[in-house]
Every structure is written in structure tokens, then in C-alpha cells.
Amino acid sequence: MDKQMSWNNLANKQQELKFSGSILVRKSGQTIFSESFGYAIHSEKIENQPHTRFSIASGSKIFTSVAICKLVEEGKITFDTKIINCLDIDFPYFDEEITIHHLLTHTSGVPDYFDEDEIDDFEVLWEAQPMYRVRSAKDFLPMFQYEKMQAKVGSTFKYNNTGYIILGLVIEHISGMNFVDYIEKNIFQTAGMTDSGYFSMDELPERVSFGYMEKPDGTWKSNVFSLPAKGGPDGGAYVTATDIGVFWEALMNHRLLSEEMTSILLTSQENVEEDIFYSYGGYMELNEQGVVKYIQMGYDPGVNYRSVHYPNKDLTIVVCSNKSEGAYEMLKEIESLIVNK
Numbered sequence: 072m073d074k075q076m077s078w079n080n081l082a083n084k085q086q087e088l089k090f091s092g093s094i095l096v097r098k099s100g101q102t103i104f105s106e107s108f109g110y111a112i113h114s115e116k117i118e119n120q121p122h123t124r125f126s127i128a129s130g131s132k133i134f135t136s137v138a139i140c141k142l143v144e145e146g147k148i149t150f151d152t153k154i155i156n157c158l159d160i161d162f163p164y165f166d167e168e169i170t171i172h173h174l175l176t177h178t179s180g181v182p183d184y185f186d187e188d189e190i191d192d193f194e195v196l197w198e199a200q201p202m203y204r205v206r207s208a209k210d211f212l213p214m215f216q217y218e219k220m221q222a223k224v225g226s227t228f229k230y231n232n233t234g235y236i237i238l239g240l241v242i243e244h245i246s247g248m249n250f251v252d253y254i255e256k257n258i259f260q261t262a263g264m265t266d267s268g269y270f271s272m273d274e275l276p277e278r279v280s281f282g283y284m285e286k287p288d289g290t291w292k293s294n295v296f297s298l299p300a301k302g303g304p305d306g307g308a309y310v311t312a313t314d315i316g317v318f319w320e321a322l323m324n325h326r327l328l329s330e331e332m333t334s335i336l337l338t339s340q341e342n343v344e345e346d347i348f349y350s351y352g353g354y355m356e357l358n359e360q361g362v363v364k365y366i367q368m369g370y371d372p373g374v375n376y377r378s379v380h381y382p383n384k385d386l387t388i389v390v391c392s393n394k395s396e397g398a399y400e401m402l403k404e405i406e407s408l409i410v411n412k
Contacts, residue, residue, distance in 0.1 A: 081106070084404045091283070092375075092392030093119055094401060095312035096409065099385045100320065104405075105312070111280035111393065113291055124266055124279045124309040125391035126298075127376040128369030131308035134254050135235050136175060136336060136351050137327055138242050141257060143171075144332045147245050150175070150351075157241055162216060166224040171241070173224055174234035175351045176340045180222035183231045184214040205299035206271065208239040208250050228341040228349055232305040239304025250304055262321035264314040271301045279309060280393040282373025294373030306369060312389040315367075319380045319387045337365060370395070377402040381410065 084090070091109025095102065107119040142148050148157055150172040154165070165181060173179035200214055215233045222229065239250045246253050251269040259267045270276060272295055282294035302308050310318075321327050328336060339348035339355060347366075348355050354366040362382055369376035375398040377390045388405050390398040 080408060081401070081404060084401060088397045088400055089394075090392060090397040090401055091119060091394045092125060092280075092390065092398065092401075093121060093123060093312040094391075094405070095121070095316050095387075095389040096405060097316040097320075097387045102313075102316070109393070111278075113281070113283060119280060119393070120278070121313060122266065122278055122311055124268075124270075124276075124311055125376070125393055126280075126282060126302065126307060126309050126369075126371065126374045127315075127367075127391060128371040128374045129232070129306040130310075130367045130369030130376040130378065131302060131306045132235050132304075133353050133367060134258050134308060135238050135242070135304045136353070137258055137322070138254060139171060139175065139238055140328050140332050140336050140351065142242065142245050144329060148241070154237060154241070158237070158244055160212070160216070160240060164217065164219045166220055168224050171238070172340075174238050176349060177228050177231045177234060178225055178341065179231065179234050180220045180224045180226050181231060181233050181237065182215050182218035182221045183229075183233050184211060184236070185232050202296065202298060203273070203300045206301040208236050208243065208303050210299075211236045211303070228343055235305035236303065242304070251301075254308075258318075258327060259314075261327060262318050264310065264317050267308060267310040267314045269302045269307065270309050272298065273300060282371070282393050282395075284373045284395055294371065297372040298374075306371065310391070312391050315378050315389040315391075316387050319378075323380070323382065323385075337362075368399075375399075379406070384410075386410070 085108050093107040096104035105121050107121055109119050111117045111119045111123050143150060148171060152171050154169045155167050169179045204210060242253055243250050255268060283291045284294055286292055325333055336352040337350050339350050339357060341349040343349050346356055346358060348357055356363040365380045367378040373393060373395055375392040375394060375396055377398040380387045388402060390402045392398045
């Protein structure tokens, strides 16, 4: 990669988008590009840095998936285990045939507490359930526990956040540990993700970026009243771009799961559209030769995240943003420079 050429192109794209966040590109265990833009805290003019921690919204779902795979690997559950047999929580209107597999692949048909086809404003969720009370997986239960099924179990892929909340509850019940503690011990610490964690928005540690949303008049407000007070099984972990690079290397080098279980995690399960599929570990692009790339994404008000890993190139690209938009466009610009040139 011509670093100067790439820097000029990326700088132009960043200016065009007013992108705020951090970018990391790693190949074969070496960082070949790392840069940050914008402010982590606008009011204090504190700039984003490579060590700044960003919320990654649904980008966190892969941590939940890895945790489930670890429990399967340990023989404590299987992918065919029915939810009714591994939880002591009553879901009176849920189909008794729902399995771990259905939840991981968004084919369970359970009611999504945030159905993006029905709700386009995440803040509306917190009118009945104040966000400051949502700090653990069980705190989400009032939002879906007594709702009827959204679709038949085993239906086609339909992205579903509730399914991952339930997976988090399974992790807690089977492991006997709090979800956050389990992830931090078995994934973050094992992988060496020393700056990652699930932090309460009213107890943020150092080096954390605030999420910002643009108002109609062009000014900005933070997302403090737009998200749950603390992230959980369906999203909301804080990471650095560097830590995501570390995560991919740990995962692909079988330090989190065995080689066999890593393969199961990353095997396509559902066709989403054309060449995009969904595995237990998230989205992936396939062609006739096999896997092109694994794809991670996350979006919340004031949060935008994209990460891709090209297994045949041993290449990882990470884009974390503390604004609602821009990560995808920056990722595509990077791919055009170093992958699709």
C-alpha cells in the first residue's frame, strides 16, 4: 500500500464525511495503518486517539456467539438445545421448539424488542422502560417476555436483538456467572483485549468517546439518553480499534475456541441476500472459491462500527465511530485502496 496516496484519499474522505473515530488496518500480525479523527468529547475538545474506546453496538454480538460456542465446546449445551430446557424463565407465548441455533441465526421468530421495520427511533424504546434501569440482560425482559411470537420458529433470517438477549441469559444460567463477567474473563482477557469492557454510561472509565447525534440545526448532542445505561448480550461493548484487531487474531489462531469450533462458528448458516450469508459469528461474503470476508457491523444513535476480516489475505480492517454515520463509507474507501485496487 502506498501510504501517502492512501493517507491523502482517506483524509479527503474523512473531510467529506466529517468522520469522527478510529481506523486500524492489520495484515499478517502487523499494523499497516492506524489513524484517528475528530473529538472523543466535543465540549472539551478531547481528540480521538488510537487508544480511545468506542461503543460498537451490535458489533458486540460476536462476543455472545463465541461465549455460546465455548459452552457448547465444554459440553454444557448443544446448538440443538431447546431454550425451554436451559432457562428457568417463563416465556408463555414462545414456541417450545426454539433452540440455541435459532437464536444465533435470527430464525427463532421471537418478538424483537427493537424491530427496525416498525421503529426507526431508538429513543422511543425508553419512554416506557427508562434507559437508566437497563443494566443487565434480565432488565430487558419486560420489553418482550410476555409478547407473542413475531414469526414461526425456523422462519427465514430476520435480524433480531431479543434472540441475543436470551442467549445472554442462557450464558448466565449455564455458567453461573454474570454475562459481562463471563465475556471479560473468557474472551477479553483470554484474547488480550486489555482496553475492552462493558461500561455503564454514568460510570465511564478513562479514554472513552461519547457518542454524538447531529441535530436539525447542525449542532450535536450526546447519546446518553438514547441507549441502555450498560451494554449487554445484543450490543454495547466498548473497544479500541486495536483490540478488535487483537480479537480477530486470537479467534483465527484458535486461542478462544478450538479449530473445529472456530470453523463451526464461521460456517454459513443462512442466506441473507445474494452473496451475503450469516454464520453463528455474524455476516460473511462468499463466492465460488469460498469465504471472501467476515463482516461485523454495529449501529446505535451516536455509534457506527464496521470491521472486516479477509481470511485468505490475513487482513483486518476496523472502523469505529462516535457519530451515527460514516464507518461504512470509510471502510469502503480503505477496501478500494488495498483490496480492490
